[in-house]
Amino acid sequence: MAQLESIKVTTDEIKHLISNRAVEGETMLLNMGPQHPATHGVLRMLVELDGETVINCIPDIGFLHTGIEKNMEAKTYMKAEVMTDRLDYLNTVGNNLAYVLAVEKLVELDVPERAQVIRVIMTELQRIASHLVWMGTAAMDLAAMTVFLYSFREREDILNILEMVSGQRMMTTYFRPGGVWRDVPEEFEKAVRDFIDIMPARLDEYESLLTENPIFIDRTKGIGVIPKNKALGWGLTGPIARGSGIDYDIRKAHPYTGYENYDFDVPVQKAGDVYARYQVRVEEMRQSLRIIDQALKAFPKGPFRSNNRKFVPPPRAELGTSMEAVIHHFKLWTEGFDAPKGSVYFPVESPRGELGIFLEGDGGPKPYRVHWRTPSFSNLQVLSWLAKGHYVADLIAIIGSIDFVLGDTDR
DSSP: OOOOEEOOOOOHHHHHHSOHHHHTTSSEEEEEOSSOTTSSSSOEEEEEEETTEEEEEEEEOOTTOOOHHHHHHTSOHHHHHHHHTTSSTTOHHHHHHHHHHHHHHHHTOOOOHHHHHHHHHHHHHHHHHHHHHHHHHHHHHTTOHHHHHHHHHHHHHHHHHHHHHHSOSSOOOOEETTEESSOOOTTHHHHHHHHHHHHHHHHHHHHHHHTTOHHHHHHHTTSSOOOHHHHHHTTOOTHHHHHTTOOOOHHHHSOOTTGGGSOOOOOOOSSOSHHHHHHHHHHHHHHHHHHHHHHHHTOOOSOSBOOOTTTSOOOGGGGGTOHHHHHHHHHHHHTOOOOOSEEEEEEEEETTEEEEEEEEEOSSSSEEEEEEEOHHHHHHTTHHHHTTTSBHHHHHHHHHHHOOOHHHHHO
């Protein structure tokens, strides 16, 4: 366990939040972070302890604040998208998707079927990659080093596919309003098929190391229990909510990008503990493989982006033969396109829960207001309540099971 340093109670705000026992010295107030290796990001926590038992836990966020929302408001709709990759940096493709869907809804822009299928495949690959990072890091927090190495082995395959398609391993900015940046290369379908063929056996391998491991069970079962009513009260979404018995997935409840055409199940567990959240995420990876398999079998031919030239740049092939295409391309990337007055909210199911964007236009080429509803910010709130009564060692398992990303939290 990383070293915990004692801090002094120096502000009225902290005095108000902690108990009088800490002020009087009967309990210990410890500063966990902001560099603690088990916090999965730059997070500081004020932890009040009675022996090894957590009495209070106060998350202190903001160390990774980047001002992404205001920066997006200062850019045209087309240029603002690059900022979305930097939110949840484990779900860059999913962030792109939420943004372009909101823009398409605001300007009423069509999307070809091929582009929608490509979006589904890429988003589900990103979901698996995100869950692999969660599994590896959360298991390593509990001293299961082998799982970390195995899960990053498969994540590397996904990053190779992202690089093949977009030219980037993480910050792809691949989805664009009206479709995708460019069509997938010829080797794309084979690479994805090879991955989904080997992945089920790899998931079995992970489970053979964890699911019935007595040490893992002791560290996760009955730890960090969130009852269903508490999950609803705290506004939790994603695997945390589904681990507490809430059968809600935006892909099923409010389908987008053609998800209504895919047959998949929403994994739900009722125990509400760290182990249940582990079970949900493992099964979610299996369901993502089902979705990708169906998408590959129905992979349509045709255009990969809209032909609406008001919002979509001309094909690159035209730039060498048409001056009008060059001018059109230049004006779109320098001046942007005007979006009508109005506001939209579009939610998608990220690996961490409901990721929604509120986008308001004022008739100009830049959004008047951008606001993100990020699952990490919402889900992190429960930590102050959830940690109470647990040991410090259990706090590490609880933090890992929440699976927050601080770039997604601070924005």
